[in-house]
Amino acid sequence: MNHSSFCRLIRPMVPSTCRVGRQQGPLTGILKKQYHSFANGLGEKQPFSLIWPWMKTEPLCESSTSTPRPTYEILGPGMIHLKNYVSLKDQVDIVNICQKWGMESGGFYKPSCQNGADNRQHMCFGRNWDPETRYDNIYTSDGSEPPPIPYELTSLAETAIQDAQAHLEEDELPSMCPDTCSVSFYPLDGRLGLHQDLDENSDALQKGLPVVSISIGYMAEFLYGHTRDEQKLNKVWLQSGDVIIFGGKSRLVYHGVSQICPYSAPQPLVSATALRAGRLSLTLRTI
Ligand SMILES: O=C(O)CCC(=O)C(=O)O
Numbered sequence: 001m002n003h004s005s006f007c008r009l010i011r012p013m014v015p016s017t018c019r020v021g022r023q024q025g026p027l028t029g030i031l032k033k034q035y036h037s038f039a040n041g042l043g044e045k046q047p048f049s050l051i052w053p054w055m056k057t058e059p060l061c062e063s064s065t066s067t068p069r070p071t072y073e074i075l076g077p078g079m080i081h082l083k084n085y086v087s088l089k090d091q092v093d094i095v096n097i098c099q100k101w102g103m104e105s106g107g108f109y110k111p112s113c114q115n116g117a118d119n120r121q122h123m124c125f126g127r128n129w130d131p132e133t134r135y136d137n138i139y140t141s142d143g144s145e146p147p148p149i150p151y152e153l154t155s156l157a158e159t160a161i162q163d164a165q166a167h168l169e170e171d172e173l174p175s176m177c178p179d180t181c182s183v184s185f186y187p188l189d190g191r192l193g194l195h196q197d198l199d200e201n202s203d204a205l206q207k208g209l210p211v212v213s214i215s216i217g218y219m220a221e222f223l224y225g226h227t228r229d230e231q232k233l234n235k236v237w238l239q240s241g242d243v244i245i246f247g248g249k250s251r252l253v254y255h256g257v258s259q260i261c262p263y264s265a266p267q268p269l270v271s272a273t274a275l276r277a278g279r280l281s282l283t284l285r286t287i
C-alpha cells in the first residue's frame with residue numbers, strides 16, 4: 001500500500017501521541033562534537049548539505065509523480081521489505097525536511113568513532129544516538145538538543161508497521177511509536193558494518209518492537225541474517241522509496257549495508273530536490 005500521509009500535510013498537523021519534544025536537561029559539561037564537515041576554502045567549516053547547492057530544481061510533474069506499484073516480500077518472521085512504499089512526492093518532502101534540519105545546529109556531522117569504511121553523515125530527530133555515546137548523552141553534534149521527530153516521519157513509520165502487520169501473521173510484528181529517528185547519508189563509498197540494534201531499552205528488545213528503515217536516493221545492498229557469518233547472510237537491494245521493517249522474532253537480526261549502487265536514484269527525485277549522489281536512510285525506533 002502506498003503511504004499518503006504526506007498528502008495530508010496541507011491540513012494542520014495533528015500532534016502524534018508519541019511525538020517527543022525537545023529534551024529538557026542540562027547541557028553543561030556535554031561534550032561538543034565537531035559537526036561541520038566541509039571546509040569552504042577559507043578555513044571555515046560548512047554544514048554538510050544533502051543537496052547540490054548549484055543545481056536548479058524542477059517541481060515534480062504529473063507524469064513523473066507516479067511511483068511504481070508497491071509490493072512486498074516477507075524476509076523472515078516479523079521482517080518485511082515494503083517495496084516502492086513511499087511515493088515520489090513523499091520522498092521529495094523527506095529530503096527537504098532532512099535538508100532543512102540537517103543544515104541547522106545539531107544537524108549532519110560525521111561521528112568521530114566511525115570506522116574507516118563507515119563515512120556516513122549523521123543526525124537525529126527525537127532522541128539523540130551517536131555511535132560513541134549511544135543513547136546515553138543528549139548532545140548532538142554541536143551540543144544542542146535534537147529536533148522533535150517530524151510528524152510526517154512518525155506517521156509514515158506507524159502506517160508502514162500497520163501495513164506490514166496486515167501481510168504478516170497475527171502478533172508476528174508488534175506496533176511501535178517511534179521516539180527516535182536516526183538519519184544517515186551514505187556517499188557512494190559509504191558502508192555500515194554488520195551489527196544488531198541493541199541500544200534500545202530491554203523492554204523494547206524483549207517485546208521485539210520493530211525497527212523501521214526508509215531508503216531514499218541511491219540503491220543499497222542490505223545484508224541480513226541470524227549469524228555473523230557473511231557467507232550465510234541474505235541480501236536484498238533497497239531502492240528509493242522502500243521500507244524495511246524488522247521486529248518480533250527478527251528484532252535482533254544482524255544487518256548492514258555492503259554497497260551503494262551509483263546512478264540508481266529516480267531521476268524525478270533528483271530533479272526535484274538536487275539530492276547529491278548517495279543514499280539517505282532514516283531509521284525509526286523506540287528506545
Ligand atoms: O541504513 C540502513 O538502512 C540501516 C541503518 C541501521 O542499521 C542503523 O542505523 O542501525
Ligand SMILES: [Fe+2]
Nearest residue numbers: 195196197255
Ligand atoms: Fe542497525
